[in-house]
Amino acid sequence: MDIKLQQVSYAYSMGTPFEKYALYDVDVTIPHGTYQAIIGHTGSGKSTILQHFNGLLKPSKGQVHIGDRVIVAGKKAKELKPIRQKVGIVFQFPEHQLFEETVLKDIMFGPMNFGVSQQEAEARARELIKLVGLPEDTLNKSPFDLSGGQMRRVAIAGVLAMDPEVIVLDEPTAGLDPRGQKEIMDMFYALHKERGLTTILVTHSMEDAARYADNIAIMHEGRSVLNGAPREIFSDAETLEKYRLELPHIVRFQRKIEKLMNQSLPKICLTEEELAAEVALALGEGRDAK
């Protein structure tokens, strides 16, 4: 299911003295099955754009294509439920959305709203609780007895239980410890690979964008200013600087190594493993490294 934003502008509090544009003429196309990262400085419009992906916000101007549905500015959009089932959103701090008596019921809430049978929803919950890395007996506990990190995982399971085709992640690891961050990000990446989930990651972590994304869009003051493959985006530090963004640690590290080695490596490395292999190759130990 492709998602396409055409000339989308969005203003909060339209028609009041508080009217304020958060997006201007944004064009973004996210083809089916890609891992798209959207990065930008605070206040660049990242969070506004993501609410357009399932019709929570309607554009003030322009149109949004979600699969074969089109949401046009100024027209009433009916029956958004099917879209919301296909596009799951994990909001920032999703643990705030938990409300049921038990974890099991909370995970079942989403799918049951979309008409999935009780048995099926329960089966999904049992499968997903393991996927997000929690023991199965968590299902019978109250979500409010869990730790913050565990609540986050339950909330993520609750969104995945809707069995969406597209998953939108808004800073999914904010406030987690480093190990939890890596586990969650790796889990989403595995889901993206195994189930072909289109994944949209809204973040300000350059490292996550570099490691996981096929494509990176950069937002700046409500406009989408750059869109391209990570290697392209991260080859131009000056442009990034202009948008108040930095290179990922690993690319900066590569630049330092290049200075020390007095030669530049043939490609920009996006992960530690890649950089290690490239350096080994450059030092003439290519055979052992591979």
Place this chain on the structure above:
Amino acid sequence: MMEKMIFGRFIPGNSFVHLLDPRSKLVFVFAFILVVFLANNIFTYALLLAFTLLVILMSRIRLYFLINGLKPVIILLVFTFLIHILFTREGDVLFELGFFKVYEEGLRQGVFISIRFLVLVFMTSILTLTTSPISITDGIEVLLNPLKKLKLPVHELALMMSIALRFIPTLMDETDKIMKAQMARGSDLSAGPIKERVKAVVPLLVPLFVSAFKRAEDLATAMEVRGYRGGEGRTRYRQLKWDWRDTVCMAILAVMTVLLVFYRN
């Protein structure tokens, strides 16, 4: 969704009304609420209405914005007007449509009550629209100060009020966020039969209460570690200042009261 609500909202500005001291504004509005009930004929009601329009004009708040924001109130207003027209049966019959008769007294009462209602709502809205919540509570605290003699915890009450006002926008944001998160999970507050809609409120209220209690606890801890001990011997950062505008405001109030007393039947 709640973007259009204007209850308790503050629009910064520097009009005559904005620059008034909160004490004089509060006294004025409370006195005005009482004075409104003096009006009982066409001239006095016209005076109230004209005065209110003048205040709106002076506050430089767009009338359109005000009316748009007070839509729910206006619906109520139309409803009361209709009730009066339908059920008051005094005076001459003005016109009739079959069973439906409109009496002179009914029309009169309907119009008067509507004006009274409108004037009150507009005036109180202007108060909150032109005064920051902090100044309102400061004003209330000072005005209630004499009640300290009766052992009323005035400072604590004012603090409670300012905390409550301070957290309205935060709670609104929070509600919006949680509502969106649940909508993304397929819960629907705006469609379906009433029973379903009432059920859909639970996923909204539970997280809201949880976070409100958590926030209250955090705030209490934060105040405690910074040594907050109530109003005893506390000095103020924001000083209230009475200037010529406030004297003018009080004079207008006096003149209007006299006019109303003089011209009422």
